[in-house]
Amino acid sequence: MVLAIDYDDESVIEWRLSEDGVDRTVVDDYRPTLFFGSPVSELYGRDGGPDPDPKLAKRGAIPESLRDLRSFLDGQDAVANIEIDVWRQTFRSSARPVLRVDCRRVGDIRSVARRIHQFGDPDEHTCYNVDLTRQLRYTLKTDTEAAPDTSVRDLRTLRIQFPAHESGISALGQLQIDGGEIGSSPKEVAETVEHRISSVDPDVLVVDTARVVPLLFEAAAEYGLEPYSLGREPGFTQLASESTYTSYGRVGHSPARYSVPGRVILDRANTFFYSESGLDGCLDLVERAGLPLQELGWASIGRVLTAMQIREARSCGVLVPWRAWRPEFFRSASTLDTADRGGTTLAPEVGVHEDVYELDFASMYPNIIREYNISPETVRCGCCDNEAVPKIGYSICVRDGYLPDVLGPLIDGRSDIKRRIQETDDPEERATLEARSSAIKWILVSCFGYQGFSNAKFGRIECHESINAFAREILLDAKAALEEGGWRVLHGIVDSIWVTPAPEVAESDRRPLDDIATEVSEATRIELEYEGGFDWVAFCPRRGGDGGALTRYFGRRQGVEYPDEGLGDAVKTRGIESRQDDTPTWIAQLQSTLIRTLDRTHDAEAVVSELATWLGRLEREEVPPSDLLITQRVSKRAEQYRHETVTVAALKRAKWKDCALAAGQRVEYLVFDDDARGLGRVRLSHEELRGYDTAWYRKQAIRAAESVLSPLGWDRERIRRTLVGYRDSRLSAFE
Template sequence: MPGRVIIDESNTFFYGETNLEGVLDLVSRSKKPVQELAWASIGNVLTAIQICEAHDRGVLVPWNSWRHEFYKPMGTLHDADRGGFIFAPEVGLHENVHELDFSSLYPNIICTRNVSPDVIRCDCHSDRDDVPGLGYSICDDRGYLVDVLQPIIDARDEIKAAIRHEKERDDPDEDRLAELEGRSGALKWILVACFGYQGFSNAKFGRIECHEAINAFAREILLTAKQRLEAGGWRVVHGIVDSIWVTPDPDVNDEDREDLQTLATEITERVEIRLEHEAQYDWVAFVPQRESDAGALTKYFGKVAGDDDFKIRGIEARQRSTPPFIEDVQRDCLDRLDTTRSPDAVLGRLERAIDELQAGNVAVERLIERNRVSKPLEGYSQNTQNVAALKRAREQDLAVHPGQDIEYVVVDDEKSSRDRVALAHEEIETYDASYYETQLVRAVESVLSPLGWDRTDIRRELSGERDAVLSSFGASNELS
């Protein structure tokens, strides 16, 4: 309809992840129509922005990707086929932890190191070794990818500064903040994708050597930061790609330890990318992998210094499929761990939650699971709960397409048919308490595993507590 724009909220990425202001910002940069941009992928929008730059330069746009991979010896291929640097987290609870982040590391590497498909491994400087460890040269001519990303980086820095300024006001304008947050979020998604898209085989302007070079520079930068921080009296407890967590080294006297902000400034000047102090935590707990003692790279939680909130990553409270009841119990357990540092207090909360479940006192609305459908029903080979829900939806003539969510309550997890679950809109009279008890134990295991507990220990402790309660109950009856 002329003069109207329709955004389908059930089939949109950017509008769902940001807001209308974020969508409109990208419209101005990509020249895509609003309704088309709303459903477009990140790579689609990034390509549109790159095409705009190509037009401004008078460069023809290839119909398909055409840049082949340069020949390289097996040794170089082995060295190049690596990701960013990772320092495995030290599983456990660490106190007085600081988190440092490199600002937009990969996009800034592209801009400060001039990494671009049109200048990487150029013939005019083939004798140079510009990329650490790989021997790739980079031409002195400014690459087009730099001109694509630098305005986005600068715009996002300005928006973030405006957000900080607005929050510092006595009476922040919430509408203004929402607008700025939306624009910042939209630009962040483009910056996040620009690195990976260089390694995508179908990217119009991609080149795998750019992807490899960016990773090589990132590894060198993180190692440089680690070495300087440790030399300044700080111990690294975790590091992943562009973030690093440090705590005071107990073997270094406080008077000999260098100021963290001063170190961050020095590292910034050395690597030419801003190292920011992201947060200080009273404590941070790094979670082990489910079936291993090694630290999970992206699972941790911590108490932000001077704040009532926790920063949570990777565990159930951050997972969109987690039912509200499970999430609330896990957050209560975090509060108890923060207050007491005692597993007993956490287990006490778990036991009360299990009692609520077994007594049937939990409202079914608080047990709804929400999962995203990844393929049509016929595409699934396993009888998962999602499959049972999709079968149930089909039985009721409800169309659920890939990319959409389906919501349900598990009513009998022993079954493999559509009767395993009930859809959220149905009248649900019961739920599978044993299934949700298992989910509770897993959630509490995430909280206690940094302290050395696993689900076997939790089950054993719960069994002992229940036996003690039953014994006490029997003894009181005998006395009476």
């Protein structure tokens, strides 16, 4: 059970928790391994079935290409040892001979793999276990548990705060530790950070941006403070450079990554799971995924899921392909048309509806995978003749798939955690359990989509299509059962459905929702849960189009009290401005207040009156500029945009201020004067903020009000006309 794993030339250093600190162990005989096997195309039958020659391994036949490959690698400096092993190259093939290559150092893995691709015909062999992360590779090869042993003692953490927009050692005076300033000069800050870390001896350094690591070492070198330590030994290592990437059409930015000996660095600018579930949730995933804490800190959801799949594959004797190769078998045009669809969506009835109830299928997609045995090697397996997938007719193998085995413990684990949350009265235990539940939730939410991801190690598009096909049928079956039971369906989307009593059905003839949900759960083998009741739910219309917006609604929960401010759990919101990341704090607060006003008065004009009051404060400049800041993720460099929006102006101003942003990063700004030209339109969040463009923010406020009133038939123009009346009446009071 390790805290951290470091590499020193040809050695590996393990750091494990002890009662008074850590234990350091040097491993000299570790040799990272990769494999080479036959082309994957040779492992399938004509229709994609199992290995056409499962007796190959028993005969001990070694392909000629592997013998040539062995001769080519023999004697190379990067290669420590070459052997013939027997592994399965896919979940659907039998074990057969492969070439195992033990490298001298971790850095040699990719160079050997690239060298092989340059040797002969690359289609004659397939590379395996090439792009595993270095700490995961070590724990897999040595059967080392990736989670630190917190039964010995709790992890110690230290928070280092540093403004994201700053760069250069001259800015180190702004650095803080656990919220407190520690010096004004770079030398003083560097000395104090080293001293504080030495005295606290943290296991985890939580930094606002990992850029602070090289900056501190740069300052130490500048002022003669070497050797300098942020870790348990001097020095640091850059693991990766910053980069920009695109995922599902969204541009993201990955900051540079660093490590220091014997400690874990969690970069708040480059971590999903720590932001969503805290350290408790991360540690829970470390145990479940076997991905060490340092790597899990920066890992995406897909990478964590892949780590789980890799461990399951290893337990089944299956190698991990370097570049995923999956044959997409022949399908007719009609099958493609039926299969290439998402989940079922039912257009909502625009308006405000009273006495509404929501029902959800529990972890629908993960449970479909488990209950119906959907896995890349089971869908269209080639050995079973059935039409198990509804409407599409794909077969599903009778043998158990590996993907249900990966997701089953997560589904059961989260159900158990949710049960314990309901039972506990301890706030600290509840917070820990909720963090763990949140971490698991994100893996379960993404497992379905990842099957269709082109870079997924074990994904397959037919698997993705099959999950959707089952989901569509299940929701439609639930809709039919509810309507037969005397309920009217207002909205349905993928795994959720909203109903209200059908007015034409007498109450005595209406079946209880619990009874219908139980029957649907038994029929579909997936639990249909009663999510909650609402006094009313408002479904918003689509902007600029007819019909209801699928994911824009808000509703007042039954029996839940409002907090002193905001909505809390009393109102469920989806898709409206207060739920969007780029909405200024003041606009979100305004919208929440308008929803509370609507709930209290059931009067649209009362909502407009409240809006007028808030706009009055805005026009009198009583709103703090910090509450009007906008945060936007940028997808390109400033010069690549065609239109001069306020976001582009903010990007250009950031570049002018020597804090240029890369694509995928976020810019935070205030609209200062929208009528100005160029950089004068905005102010960045770290600048002195005085004044703002009242007219611009007024438009945003009215837009947020429209979301609240649009289910009642009000649009922006009607809101503006009504506001004029309120303004005139207020002015007349002073005549």
